[in-house]
Amino acid sequence: MNNFAAAFAALPEGAQHLRKRHLDAFLRDGLPTKALEDWRYTDLSALAERPLALAGAEHPPLPTLTGAQTVAFANGRFVSGDRSLAHAAVPDLTPGAVTALNAAFATAGLELDVPAGQPRAPLHVVTWFGGGAGGMAHLRHRIRLAPGASLTLVVHELGDGAPFFCTQVFDIDLAENSRLDFYRVQQFGAGTTALTRLDARLAGDARFNGVGLYAGGALVRNDLNVALEAPGADAELHGVLAPAAGEHLDVHTRLDHRGPRGRSREGFRCIVPAKARAIFNGKVIVHPGAQKTDSEQHVDSLLLAPGAEVDAKPELEIFADDVKCAHGATCGQLDEDALYYLRTRGLDLASARNLLLRSFAQHVLDRIGFEPARKLAEGML
Amino acid sequence: MLEIKNLHATVDGKAILQGIDLSVKAGEVHAVMGPNGSGKSTLAHLLAGREGYAVTQGQVLYKGKDLLALAPEARAAEGLFLGFQYPVEIPGVSSMYLLKTAMNAQRKHRGEPEIDAMDFLAWVRDRLAKVKMDIAMLHRGVNEGFSGGEKKRNEVLQMLVLQPRLMVLDETDSGLDIDALKIVAEGINAMRSPERAILLVTHYQRLLDYVKPDQVHVLARGRIVKSGGPELARELEQKGYGWLEQAAA
Numbered sequence: 001m002n003n004f005a006a007a008f009a010a011l012p013e014g015a016q017h018l019r020k021r022h023l024d025a026f027l028r029d030g031l032p033t034k035a036l037e038d039w040r041y042t043d044l045s046a047l048a049e050r051p052l053a054l055a056g057a058e059h060p061p062l063p064t065l066t067g068a069q070t071v072a073f074a075n076g077r078f079v080s081g082d083r084s085l086a087h088a089a090v091p092d093l094t095p096g097a098v099t100a101l102n103a104a105f106a107t108a109g110l111e112l113d114v115p116a117g118q119p120r121a122p123l124h125v126v127t128w129f130g131g132g133a134g135g136m137a138h139l140r141h142r143i144r145l146a147p148g149a150s151l152t153l154v155v156h157e158l159g160d161g162a163p164f165f166c167t168q169v170f171d172i173d174l175a176e177n178s179r180l181d182f183y184r185v186q187q188f189g190a191g192t193t194a195l196t197r198l199d200a201r202l203a204g205d206a207r208f209n210g211v212g213l214y215a216g217g218a219l220v221r222n223d224l225n226v227a228l229e230a231p232g233a234d235a236e237l238h239g240v241l242a243p244a245a246g247e248h249l250d251v252h253t254r255l256d257h258r259g260p261r262g263r264s265r266e267g268f269r270c271i272v273p274a275k276a277r278a279i280f281n282g283k284v285i286v287h288p289g290a291q292k293t294d295s296e297q298h299v300d301s302l303l304l305a306p307g308a309e310v311d312a313k314p315e316l317e318i319f320a321d322d323v324k325c326a327h328g329a330t331c332g333q334l335d336e337d338a339l340y341y342l343r344t345r346g347l348d349l350a351s352a353r354n355l356l357l358r359s360f361a362q363h364v365l366d367r368i369g370f371e372p373a374r375k376l377a378e379g380m381l
Numbered sequence: 382m383l384e385i386k387n388l389h390a391t392v393d394g395k396a397i398l399q400g401i402d403l404s405v406k407a408g409e410v411h412a413v414m415g416p417n418g419s420g421k422s423t424l425a426h427l428l429a430g431r432e433g434y435a436v437t438q439g440q441v442l443y444k445g446k447d448l449l450a451l452a453p454e455a456r457a458a459e460g461l462f463l464g465f466q467y468p469v470e471i472p473g474v475s476s477m478y479l480l481k482t483a484m485n486a487q488r489k490h491r492g493e494p495e496i497d498a499m500d501f502l503a504w505v506r507d508r509l510a511k512v513k514m515d516i517a518m519l520h521r522g523v524n525e526g527f528s529g530g531e532k533k534r535n536e537v538l539q540m541l542v543l544q545p546r547l548m549v550l551d552e553t554d555s556g557l558d559i560d561a562l563k564i565v566a567e568g569i570n571a572m573r574s575p576e577r578a579i580l581l582v583t584h585y586q587r588l589l590d591y592v593k594p595d596q597v598h599v600l601a602r603g604r605i606v607k608s609g610g611p612e613l614a615r616e617l618e619q620k621g622y623g624w625l626e627q628a629a630a
Binding site for chain 1: 462465482
């Protein structure tokens with residue numbers, strides 16, 4: 001862990017002063033280990049050993065998105081877009097090793113307050129990480145929607161092939177009756193180790209609609225935590241997990257139903273090629289008093305070759321008696337009959353396979369209600 | 382157009398086809414009839430290129446070339462079309478997309494340019510009317526939630542759109558009510574031409590009331606046990622298959 005302490009010394013002095021307690025908390029508890037149930041499939045031990053230095057400011061040209069306002073960050077720094085939306089404040093500490101590490105190092109990110117009655121264009125947030133072996137960078141974003149406000153956010157996570165380490169944290173508060181559409185296209189580089197975490201808190205009748213395409217990276221762990229704090233909150237969490245050969249992609253979701261009459265829907269689909277591993281863990285906790293909770297979770301996986309691995313695990317903890325909670329998991333291979341049918345119509349085997357894979361993913365991607373974001377996700381497959 | 386010579390095939394080591402000889406010339410319609418388990422569907426899928434069959438003897442020539450050496454998609458591009466007895470449902474792939482992808486894949490194989498999008502749409506619309514299908518059905522997943530009759534009409538639509546040379550229609554008449562049967566028969570008749578040939582695989586004679594075959598063959602226990610004109614189909618309708626199966630045993 002000396003590598004983290006040494007990198008911390010490179011932060012500007014003022015920043016160090018404010019972030020020291022976060023670093024101390026991180027160093028005290030260390031990186032999560034496989035002994036923890038939530039981390040049993042993802043091994044971070046190599047991170048404590050390897051050289052890490054805060055990455056430089058160089059970056060390639062970054063994309064924009066039709067119909068959206070782009071704010072871009074590269075290696076943890078604001079680089080373009082509306083500067084008033086990017087902050088440099090010290091974040092509050094939320095529990096957890098990844099958030100403590102992120103809070104110690106993150107000096108930029110989105111800082112967004114959305115009032116009601118002022119519709120704004122969809123926001124396209126580009127975060128790029130890379131540019132050199134052994135680099136690291138961290139971003140922390142805060143998004144608050146006022147009562148009745150709404151926003152479409154497209155988070156576009158990119159990287160390159162060099163070994164790199166990054167963390168990215170989203171801290172989201174949705175006030176009464178607000179709505180956030182959170183579309184995410186994640187395609188880190190083949191060298192990227194990434195730990196991301198999203199915490200969203202939903203007030204009464206607030207709605208969080210999250211749809212993501214997670215296209216991998218060397219080792220990627222995404223935690224998606226949504227708390228339905230008050231009556232009538234509604235959470236949709238959907239995603240496609242599509243790691244490339246040799247990659248490790250872990251998505252852990254946690255839904256805390258605290259208020260009554262909350263509704264949650266989760267649908268994830270995993271497409272796993274040879275030597276790749278996808279992990280989906282879906283925890284749903286219905287707390288005492290969260291009566292009339294209505295929750296469903298589905299995860300469907302396609303294993304494309306021998307040596308592909310998927311670990312799909314639902315975890316339901318229910319402490320209220322008048323609730324509806326369903327979950328289901330399937331795992332299979334491409335439908336041979338469908339492949340044959342397509343080939344008899346003239347498609348070669350590769351095109352037929354590709355068509356079936358796309359249609360499998362499309363079921364999820366069709367939920368992306370902002371067309372340019374949907375096209376962006378489709379283009380990554 | 383199609384020459385099947387002494388074809389023997391096994392599935393999982395079990396002999397299913399045991400010496401089929403069949404010759405279909407361009408311009409002809411042949412019916413292959415026979416009881417369940419006689420090998421009719423095996424023959425149809427073997428022609429289309431399904432995996433899992435072992436050809437132990439004989440050969441199949443299509444337009445003078447070794448058909449069995451070709452991948453299913455190459456057979457399709459060369460003009461072979463199999464109408465499925467049980468068309469496959471493919472949720473998430475719209476029929477329209479499949480039609481266009483299939484058509485362009487076949488054109489590419491033949492060295493032709495992709496079809497213009499507007500030309501394609503006009504081409505499909507024209508053929509939709511022939512099978513009395515609504516264009517909205519083409520925006521749904523392939524055969525997704527279709528009734529049995531709708532699936533068969535969709536097979537005929539694909540045939541009309543793709544314009545194959547040799548059509549192997551595997552019990553395309555099964556599960557159809559009389560109105561749907563007429564629509565399907567009209568679609569098949571629309572494809573009859575001096576350059577094309579049709580192999581109708583069927584259990585019943587009733588389709589042959591609407592699509593007049595040049596020849597009728599009876600398949601039993603993996604062999605063609607009797608061939609004749611259209612009158613053979615009527616004879617089968619009256620006498621059943623038993624007498625021919627006994628003769629084949």
